[in-house]
Amino acid sequence: MPILVKDYTWQQTEKEIFISVPLKGVAAGASNVMCTESYIKANFTPFLFEVFLFAPIDVDRSITKIGNGIILFTLYKQEPSIWDSLSIANADKETMKRLRENAITRVQEKAKEDAQSKAARKRENEKYSLEIMMKIDEEERKRIENLKEEERRKASEDLEKFKDQQRLEEQREQKRKEEEKQRNALNKSMFSDSPKSSIQAQKHKIEKVVPPTRKCGSIKIQFTPRVFPTALRESRMAEEEEWLQKQAEARRAINTDNLDLQDLKEEEKNPEWLKDKGNKLFAAGDYLAAVNALNLAIRLNDKMPTLYLNRSACHLKLRNLHKTIEDASKALELLTPPVPDNAAARLKAYVRRGTAFCELELYVEGLQDYEAALKIEPSNINVKSDAEKIRRIIQGTSPDPE
Incomplete structure (x- = not known):
């Protein structure tokens, strides 16, 4: 039984209460304090200090300081007044028990609300981070596409300049050949025995020689469809593959439920393969990736109890306590x-769900699950020891678990 501390001192003003409780040689870190509107408890083994307050206080503004061998409570009254005493006078055991249970329930509810709020904030932060990453990746993809478009345009311009230069060279060559041919014909006619009129006719014939017109046409080229529209010789394949992989991973990380099953590899469509993959990721300490693998496996087959059981272990490691309870309950529902x-x-x-209940300070529910586990295996020493610790916490004979 704990030793009740009675040698405390207190003072008051119309708005505040000051309580000083001696630690009696116990280290400051070994004390556990609980404060509600009408009940205060400080447990520093083997001593116990508790007060059922005369009137309600403002818990959110009240302050507790531990140090220099004392616990100092600064409490703010909800309504300014001078109290006749610090605690309720002549309170019977039933009243104290009821007030104590109400205080514990209030603290558990607040802890549950804080845990839910923290989990919601964490999900919002993760979602915001992923959205920022996807936005950065999208901007990077556009930058790469612009670079490729610029390279394609430059290559097209260089090709057109090359073609124009080739046409000019061919025209010059053709003209040179024609002139050479005319000179040869003229020289030949000058040294021949033909009359003068024949020479003039030959000259007239040479002057009328016109090179043939070049034929033009178009060549149709068909390319295989690709995610990025540049030609293969201009492609930055490594950057494209890296971008596509990042997009797929981002879609999976945001919500596995919206993942298109057609995008999965053949082995990823096998729930057993996904379960083994989740086990390997869990063993490596990557609990979030293990949850994603098990989420996809459950989408493919939601009647396998081991998938929910394994996912409950991942959520327990991630401190997603309410999800741990849901998955363990679903596994028990299927294990019939x-x-x-x-x-x-x-x-x-039962053990995982009981552990999650205890982490939420719902010790009665946690003890029920541990006792159900003992019915399955009464000789399990670890389960029996943990159940006894929970029972002592409920009875108030042991400090909160480490």
């Missing part, structure tokens, strides 16, 4: 009827 073959799985489900 209870037979010796599924006894080990049911034992794990």
